[in-house]
Amino acid sequence: MTYDALEMSYRTLKIRKDPNCALCGPNPTVTELIDYEAFCGSISVEAADAAAGSTITATDLKQKLDERAAGKRDFLLVDVREPGEYEIVNIPGAILIPKGRILDGSALAEMPHDKPIILHCKSGVRSAECLAALKGAGFADATHVAGGVLAWVNQVEPEKPTY
Amino acid sequence: MSLPPLVEPAESLTVEEVVRYSRHLIIPEYGMAGQKRLKNAKVLCVGAGGLGSPALMYLAAAGVGTLGIVEFDTVDVSNLQRQIIHGQSDIGKSKAESARETVREINPLINVFLHEVRLDSSNVMDLFSQYDLIVDGTDNFATRYLVNDAAVLLGKPYIWGSIYRFEGQASVFWSEYGPCYRCLYPEPPPPGMVPSCAEGGVLGVLCASIGSIQVNQSFNRHW
Numbered sequence: 001m002t003y004d005a006l007e008m009s010y011r012t013l014k015i016r017k018d019p020n021c022a023l024c025g026p027n028p029t030v031t032e033l034i035d036y037e038a039f040c041g042s043i044s045v046e047a048a049d050a051a052a053g054s055t056i057t058a059t060d061l062k063q064k065l066d067e068r069a070a071g072k073r074d075f076l077l078v079d080v081r082e083p084g085e086y087e088i089v090n091i092p093g094a095i096l097i098p099k100g101r102i103l104d105g106s107a108l109a110e111m112p113h114d115k116p117i118i119l120h121c122k123s124g125v126r127s128a129e130c131l132a133a134l135k136g137a138g139f140a141d142a143t144h145v146a147g148g149v150l151a152w153v154n155q156v157e158p159e160k161p162t163y
Numbered sequence: 164m165s166l167p168p169l170v171e172p173a174e175s176l177t178v179e180e181v182v183r184y185s186r187h188l189i190i191p192e193y194g195m196a197g198q199k200r201l202k203n204a205k206v207l208c209v210g211a212g213g214l215g216s217p218a219l220m221y222l223a224a225a226g227v228g229t230l231g232i233v234e235f236d237t238v239d240v241s242n243l244q245r246q247i248i249h250g251q252s253d254i255g256k257s258k259a260e261s262a263r264e265t266v267r268e269i270n271p272l273i274n275v276f277l278h279e280v281r282l283d284s285s286n287v288m289d290l291f292s293q294y295d296l297i298v299d300g301t302d303n304f305a306t307r308y309l310v311n312d313a314a315v316l317l318g319k320p321y322i323w324g325s326i327y328r329f330e331g332q333a334s335v336f337w338s339e340y341g342p343c344y345r346c347l348y349p350e351p352p353p354p355g356m357v358p359s360c361a362e363g364g365v366l367g368v369l370c371a372s373i374g375s376i377q378v379n380q381s382f383n384r385h386w
Contacts, residue, residue, distance in 0.1 A: 005330070
């Protein structure tokens with residue numbers, strides 16, 4: 001049964017047994033419990049690879065932002081969350097480019113090749129995915145912030161709200 | 164499709180129970196027989212969060228004799244928008260403990276067992292084998308497939324529910340009589356494709372819609 005709370009509509013769907021089901025079909029390939037974390041993956045292999053060695057902390061970011069403000073460093077800080085999330089809480093100096101526009105390539109033209117790019121999201125998962133996409137598109141000098149804006153609030157601006 | 168009853172009826176109801184459950188007892192389709200089966204039933208709820216909150220509260224109020232709660236998390240203020248089994252004074256407390264207190268306040272006549280562990284391959288079979296029916300209120304795909312696989316391997320029925328923003332889905336899965344979760348969703352979505360409630364958000368009252376459908380399904384189909 002499915003329910004849509006916007007349309008206020010319920011639908012009852014008939015689901016049949018899949019004769020090729022790996023678990024409950026006549027020829028199962030899954031006959032005991034498996035490694036579910038590996039099966040579902042919390043973060044893709046590409047994202048994990050991209051993040052390895054290209055991850056900074058929220059306090060690193062604070063230092064870099066201070067240096068940028070003092071004219072000693074230049075980089076682009078990109079918040080890859082959705083506009084509503086940006087409205088709830090954001091890191092001063094970040095520009096908003098939602099993940100979807102990075103993954104579909106439409107935002108790549110707005111990305112600089114002549115200065116480093118730092119990405120962040122809410123907790124560090126989406127920014128790692130975007131990091132993989134950027135590196136794949138040839139942006140070598142890109143990093144992301146571990147723990148995202150939650151880590152920022154926790155370590156740098158504790159007076160701001162989390163969500 | 165009609166499914167066989169899961170449990171035998173209890174011998175009898177006490178005077179206190181008859182009074183408490185009278186609005187159920189006078190429904191002809193429900194009657195004493197249905198209530199006695201509920202009394203003997205052991206239901207395990209995986210998670211005391213968005214779906215687990217209403218599910219546990221209605222299961223308890225209805226007089227399910229034994230309720231198990233699997234939950235390892237603690238109550239956070241951001242849970243309270245939808246996880247109505249917990250309240251302001253529970254913030255920081257174990258969700259399992261907080262859920263038990265609410266359930267006891269609703270109905271002191273039932274047994275409640277807490278399993279304050281993260282459900283995984285090492286404990287799921289032992290846990291599920293102690294119960295007649297599982298209510299799945301998990302919030303991630305790894306645990307959802309774990310619940311499904313353990314239920315199929317043990318031949319146990321379970322009621323799956325899932326929510327996201329304004330949409331919800333629920334179904335009975337009992338592989339002896341019909342499909343399992345893998346028949347519907349053979350493969351998990353790629354990592355990062357489907358946001359969690361924390362990432363994507365969820366309408367609070369949707370939890371009640373889907374959680375109560377899960378309870379309804381557990382009553383209709385099995386007792």
